[in-house]
Amino acid sequence: MSTQMWIRQIHRWLSMAFTIAVIANIVAMTMQVQAAWIGFLALVPLIPLLATGLYLFALPYLRRSNA
Numbered sequence: 001m002s003t004q005m006w007i008r009q010i011h012r013w014l015s016m017a018f019t020i021a022v023i024a025n026i027v028a029m030t031m032q033v034q035a036a037w038i039g040f041l042a043l044v045p046l047i048p049l050l051a052t053g054l055y056l057f058a059l060p061y062l063r064r065s066n067a
């Protein structure tokens with residue numbers, strides 16, 4: 001599998017981790033649980049999501065300049 005495909009797969013699976021963290025945040029909010037770490041839980045997958053997402057965004061433009 002190429003680097004591009006790896007990064008796309010990582011982005012795909014991180015999106016599921018992020019979704020679970022968002023759901024955990026909503027549940028904590030509705031249960032009125034006050035815990036800062038639950039809030040930070042979503043940031044853990046979101047930061048690599050941002051990096052891999054920006055890479056995926058740049059891919060078509062990088063490809064064009066190589067041709």
Ligand code: HEM
Nearest residue numbers: 008009011012015016018019046049050053054056057058
């Ligand atoms: C944080 C900033 C993010 C950026 C900059 C970003 C950017 C991108 C880009 C450019 C693509 C590729 C689109 C294409 O096919 O050309 C992509 C795909 C995708 N993104 Fe994101 N994304 C971000 C966050 C998220 C989040 C929060 C989720 C969901 C919770 C998500 C889920 C997905 C999925 C499922 C794909 C399709 C992956 C595949 O092709 O298999 N992304 N994203």
